[in-house]
Amino acid sequence: MHGNSSSGARRRRPEVTPQVLALLHRAQLGDRDAFAELYRAYHEPVTRYVTVRMRDRDRDAIPDLVQEAFASALAELSTALLDVRGWFIIQAAKACIRHDWSRRRYTRAAYTVRDHAARDTAPPLVADPPERPGHITFVHAMARLTAAERRAIQLRYLDGYPRDAAARLMDRSPEAVRCLERRALRSMRATFTTAAVTS
Numbered sequence: 001m002h003g004n005s006s007s008g009a010r011r012r013r014p015e016v017t018p019q020v021l022a023l024l025h026r027a028q029l030g031d032r033d034a035f036a037e038l039y040r041a042y043h044e045p046v047t048r049y050v051t052v053r054m055r056d057r058d059r060d061a062i063p064d065l066v067q068e069a070f071a072s073a074l075a076e077l078s079t080a081l082l083d084v085r086g087w088f089i090i091q092a093a094k095a096c097i098r099h100d101w102s103r104r105r106y107t108r109a110a111y112t113v114r115d116h117a118a119r120d121t122a123p124p125l126v127a128d129p130p131e132r133p134g135h136i137t138f139v140h141a142m143a144r145l146t147a148a149e150r151r152a153i154q155l156r157y158l159d160g161y162p163r164d165a166a167a168r169l170m171d172r173s174p175e176a177v178r179c180l181e182r183r184a185l186r187s188m189r190a191t192f193t194t195a196a197v198t199s
Contacts, residue, residue, distance in 0.1 A: 020084050028077045035077070039070055042088045046070070049089050053096045061099055068095040141191035149184035152177050 020041070026034035043066070050065045069092040073080070081087040142150055148170070155166035156177070163181075167174040 016082055016084065021082065024077075024080055024084055028080065035074060038084065038088075042085055043070075045085060046088050046092045049092050050096060053093070054099075058099070065092065065095045065099055068098075141188040144191060145184050145187055149180050149187070152180035153184050153188075156181060 155161045
């Protein structure tokens with residue numbers, strides 16, 4: 001019984017050195033240099049993990065997901081586990097899960113935004129209507145938004161949050177989020193219209 005308990009303890013805290021824990025503590029106190037050292041120490045294992053998770057899916061997303069994992073870790077330093085490597089891997093796993101979930105909603109979201117735009121515009125005077133926006137068009141339209149507008153579209157149309165929940169996450173009023181959505185949709189509609197004219 002004692003042997004099993006020791007084995008369990010080793011599994012809970014593998015390869016944790018005083019130096020790593022000191023870096024974690026300094027990072028939690030706001031030392032960005034300490035976090036940079038943690039980044040350098042765990043970038044390779046996090047990249048290996050994400051590569052394995054995404055090898056049969058979206059390999060182009062690997063660098064972004066690695067960065068997202070570390071960005072999430074930086075935002076959640078106060079909840080870090082003593083198993084620092086394991087905690088970074090958990091952040092990477094969450095990033096992969098969010099990516100998979102977003103991809104399932106991505107096309108639907110693009111069509112939803114397109115439909116919002118279509119309701120506010122007159123039918124084009126052409127023989128054949130333009131095709132719905134593809135992945136590239138949607139990404140380009142999102143890239144032209146302000147950070148707040150992108151966040152509103154992300155929360156409302158990609159992540160599926162109701163407006164009041166999105167407002168809480170953005171620390172804004174529901175009315176402010178609604179205004180951001182409207183501005184973003186107008187901007188994206190303009191992008192779609194330009195793409196249709198030039199295609």
